[in-house]
Amino acid sequence: MNAVLIAVLVLPALGAVALALWPGRAERAAGWFAVALSGAVFTLTLVLLNGRRDDGTWHEVDVAWIPSLDVRLHLGVDGISWPLVALTGLTFLLCALYSLRHTPEPGNPRKLLALLSILECGVFGVFMALDAVVFFVFFEVTLLPMFAVIAVWGGAGRRAAARQFLLYTLFGSVLLLVGVVAAMISRGSADLLEWAAAPAEWSGRGQIAVFVVLLIAFAVKSPLWPLHSWLPDAHTEAPTVGSVVLAAVLLKMGTYGLVRVALPAAPEGARALAPVLGALAVAAIVVAGLVCLASTELKRLIAYSSVGHMGFVLLGIATLSVPGIQAALFGNIAHGVLTGLLFFLVGAVKDRYGTGELDRLGGIATVSPLLAGVLGFAAVGSLGLPGLAGFWGEAFAVVAAVDRGGFFTGLGVVAALGAALAAAYFLRLLRRTTVGPPGSAVVADARGVDAFEAAAWAPLVLLALVFGLAPDLLLSLTVAPVEALVAVVNP
Template sequence: MYRDYIEPAWSGQQLLLIALLLVPALGAAVVALLPAARSRIAAVVFAAVTFVLSILPAVVRPAEFGWFDYGIAAGSPLIPWIDLDLPWVPSLGLEFHIGIDGVSYPLVVLTGLLTLLCCAYTKKKGLAALLLVLEVGVLGTFLALDLILFFLFFEVVLLPMYAVIAGWGGPNRRAAARKFVLYTLAGSVLLLLGVLLVVAEAGTGDLITLTGSPHLDRTTQCAVFVLLAVAFAVKAPLWPLHTWLPDAHTEAPTVGSVILAGVLLKMGTYGLIRVGLGVAPDGADWASPVLGILAVVAIIAGSLICLRQTELKRLIAYSSVGHMGFVLLGIATMSIAGIQAALLGNIAHGLITGLLFFLVGTIKDRAGTGSLNQLSGLRETAPRLAGLLGFAAIASLGLPGLAGFWGEAFAVIAAVDRGGPLWMTLAAVAAVGGALTAAYFLRLLRQVTHGPATPEVRSVSPAITRTEWLAWSPLILLTLAIGIAPALVLADTSQPLTTLLGIQP
């Protein structure tokens, strides 16, 4: 039995899970209390410790868990590498249940890495403290194995992200922050309704118990999945619930955009996989054609909007709509290959779009404008910066050998494998969307890097600081590494996904 797998006393591995949440929380408090001169160093130290802790679960997990397969048959319980299950509110049957497995692990590491890079990049004390608070909420979401706990961590990020945008954003930051909050709150209401419906009908909110065996009838699953899917679609965000995203990215400070695109959006797609598919697989299967259609519409719509954009950060923001469309298409196929493509797409988008927002934020800050009409000739004045922008752009458009290729290509292949006129059509249209992605990124590079330098671009300093290299280099190297070895992300995903879907890989 699953419970026989857990040691009665706390182990060092279980303490590691607690430390993953406590260290950034303590760091936020320390940074807030320290003088501004010392707060940056403290933020980097706490973020670095958290990043190291995020890597350790793969090192200290029990030997029974191999790198590529657990060797457990379909329909068996979902067994995490490490988990901790404590009574929380016994009178209500609530538990503090957290754990980590091959599905959540890459996202935990990505969160630790991007938070560290952003803390090293920013010089603002309050902003660094809020980044650590955001890290607690995001990590808690990826670690939670109880639905009520998942909901609470999911909501922790709301106010800190509002403060990041409203406190350090652009001239229209307050309107953008309010729009972000209103959309997110609307999704939260639906998420809470879905969670409460599951707990009321199944008698438990434990994801280990709910995943892999039916606890809800088909009608209830359909209702639950609709509520959860819409809630997660707001966070992802998926078309047509994406309209808060461009404003938030345009007004947010650079590190705010990096965290928002790199990890906050992944809470939505991760929730759709972990909770939506895990709790209501029949509902997901029933809704999969609609999800596939919405995914393809998002891919095409995002690309067409990007072809018309004239503001640098808005263009990158809208590109996320298309990339998340490929992630949703992979999920909609309800296959191991499709969901693995979605997991790869999540990580690739976090790395590449995080790098893009670092770069375009730097360009906008140095040139004093984000208008494409005022930015050209960057390769003449800042050739290294132009070269890095070119690398990030071709990675984002899905060049083979870089991280962006695998998720999008295999989402299309998974749709083809699903078969039937609908899925073949969706695969073909998604492939056209991939070509449009290449078109708008090549247009971006032509406008920004080529041509005579504008007065705004001539003012751009060609030097790349040590801090900028520190923040950008890990993202560049990981984009290359995952492009060559996607198994870095997919290791140990077969068994959890097999359990989620109830099929053999």
């Protein structure tokens, strides 16, 4: 399986080189090449499920990279990382399929797909890294490709949105580097497995300082209120595939980093600052809900809803309990599936109407009943309807907070009220877009759902149903590694 791990990481990078050198006159062939390559990589991520164990790392590669600095290319997957690796593979496959028919101006699907392949390589590296230096390197690899996707293929305000994205993420990157170096010096190792195997035995104040730095770094990427302001602009201006990748996998790098890096690096700091993280997470849920109720643009509304959903994920992490962290990991996947689907659907709406303004939309069900139906499915899934994937992560994050008691009980109650806000703004969205009389926007394209759109939507609809009806498919993977982590972080 070591060869499979390496192949998952290397094939997207090789694909990016091939696409960059592809003859410009064969754009269509380049698109199908990207689909085939993404399909092969996704299949390899599923192969990694073979040989899964209840505890420990399933598959691992550990070779010397920079011997003079004792840095090793240490990669692996376990029950915490594999679901995100598989989600990453699926997301980029669906984006490649979608791009065969839907490439934003100024065109050049070959170049867009090359950037997405580099981005895929970076995201895989983050989720598979078991060395802090390797984690940081791949975290940085994702920065410039996403910046270019927004800046070149985005909307009218793309340059300002891309600059804001770059400035925020560079700020987070500097803090991440400081935190990782401080933790490596204090722990005497860069090995993340060693960090998670035993409690840190260094100064409590030092741990608090390191956890603060790492928390801010990962909060920018999550994003956590009040460091979220780059996200709505980035989502609003990004092309459809950029918004899907951003929602489905890039935001998960922040919450995953908290679990994989920050908690084991400075467990005493995590315990001291857990109430602060919980309070900020609940503030994100409430503030995002109120903003969504006042939002008048479809993409911006979905973007702010992501801030609220990730607030539930962060609340689960803040409990430092097995149910809470499991809820957070489940919520990560559910958000990736449902919000990724929502951004595909918003792209379809804007393709047809030429706008995302709620005041100009309406009556979509009369023009495209299938589009309206899938949009309704994704919206009720995102608001947490029982039986769909969005329910379990948010519900059990609230339960975990209440079970912890004290201050966290109040946080759980407020978070539950925030979930009611989600129901209100998603139902408002559906009322303004799918039902009622047609809006003032002219339907530029009255066609039905095409094959490429259906191919991009169908797997996400299926996963939302499967994980909603059988949540143990994911929870069974995470329970053992989460129990081991909590035993170290919160003994």
